[in-house]
Amino acid sequence: MTKLYGSLEAGGTKFVCAVGDEQFELVEKTQFPTTTPYETLDKTVEFFSRFENLAGLAVGSFGPIDIDPNSTTYGYITTTPKPHWANVDIVGALRKALNVPIYFTTDVNSSAYGEVIARKRKGSHVDNLVYYTIGTGIGAGAIQRGTFVGGVGHPEMGHYYVAKHPMDVEKEFNGVCPFHNGCLEGLAAGPSLEARTGIRGENIELNSSVWDIQAYYIAQAAIQATVTFRPDVIVFGGGVMAQEHMLHRVREKFTSLLKGYLPVPDVHDYIVTPAVAGNGSATLGNFVLAKEVADKLADKK
Structure with a gap:
C-alpha cells in the first residue's frame, strides 16, 4: 500500500490540512477557520483519520510553540495572544487521536524547508x-x-x-x-x-x-x-x-x-x-518532514 504523508499548517486564521503521496504530490487538501481549539482540532482529526495508510504527519504551527522534546510542555502552543489557544497541547491531541509519528515545528520553518526542497528539485x-x-x-x-x-x-x-x-x-x-x-x-x-x-x-x-x-x-x-x-x-x-x-x-x-x-x-x-505557488511552501516542507519522522521511527524498530 502506498504510504501517505500529512501536512497541517496550523495558522492563527485558518488550518490547512493536506495529504501527499511518496513523491510529495498532493492527494487531498482542505481548510477551515481557526475557531476554538476543540472545534478546530476535531475537524483536523476528522480529516486525517480518513487515511488508513497515513505514515507520518508534520505540523507547522503559529506560535510561540514549545519544540523542546525534553520539555514538559513539548508540543504546546504557549504564550500566543490568540484567545483560547494559549497553552494548548496540539501535538498531544493529534498523537492520541491519530497514532502516527509527528514532527512539530513553526509554520515558517515548514515554509522555509519547502522552499529549500523546491529549489533543489529545480x-x-x-x-x-x-x-x-x-x-x-x-x-x-x-x-x-x-x-x-x-x-x-x-x-x-x-x-x-x-x-x-x-x-x-x-x-x-x-x-x-x-x-x-x-x-x-x-x-x-x-x-x-x-x-x-x-x-x-x-x-x-x-x-x-x-x-x-x-x-x-x-x-x-x-x-x-x-x-x-x-x-x-x-x-x-x-x-x-x-x-x-x-x-x-x-x-x-x-x-x-x-x-x-x-x-x-x-x-x-x-x-x-x-518558489512554490499558491502558498504551498509549508505543505511541501511538511510532506518531507513527515516522511523523515516516519522513516526515523521505522529505523528504530
Whole structure:
C-alpha cells in the first residue's frame, strides 16, 4: 500500500490540512477557520483519520510553540495572544487521536524547508535560507546547512527591534504589537497599515508613502538575516509581499541600507518571493518532514 504523508499548517486564521503521496504530490487538501481549539482540532482529526495508510504527519504551527522534546510542555502552543489557544497541547491531541509519528515545528520553518526542497528539485543547491512571512503577523524560519536554526526554542525574528522610520518618529507611532513598542511585527505586519492610515492594506493606493515605510522595515529584516545568517537566499512570503511593487521597494531599500558592507548575490536572486505557488511552501516542507519522522521511527524498530 502506498504510504501517505500529512501536512497541517496550523495558522492563527485558518488550518490547512493536506495529504501527499511518496513523491510529495498532493492527494487531498482542505481548510477551515481557526475557531476554538476543540472545534478546530476535531475537524483536523476528522480529516486525517480518513487515511488508513497515513505514515507520518508534520505540523507547522503559529506560535510561540514549545519544540523542546525534553520539555514538559513539548508540543504546546504557549504564550500566543490568540484567545483560547494559549497553552494548548496540539501535538498531544493529534498523537492520541491519530497514532502516527509527528514532527512539530513553526509554520515558517515548514515554509522555509519547502522552499529549500523546491529549489533543489529545480537543480539549485541551497542549504542556507531564511524565510519571512509578512502578513497579519511576522515570523521567520532559518535553515543553515540544511538544518533548522534554534536552541531550546525557535527563533522569534518577527520581534526584533528595528530603527524607526522618520515618519513614525514624527507621528509617535510605536506599532501594533501587544508585547513590544518598536518591533518589526508591530511596525511592518499588515495591521500596521490600517493603524497608520485607517484603510485596509488591500485598499491603499500604490503611490501612498506608507508602502515605503513598510519596505523600510522589511528591508531591515533582510539586513538582519544577512548579517546574522549569511544565507544563500532570503524569501519573503505572506500577503503584504504578494504585491509585486513591494518586492522592488524592499530590494531597493536593502541595497541602500547594506551599503556594500558584505558580498551578497544579485539582489534579484537574493531577495525573492516563494518558489512554490499558491502558498504551498509549508505543505511541501511538511510532506518531507513527515516522511523523515516516519522513516526515523521505522529505523528504530
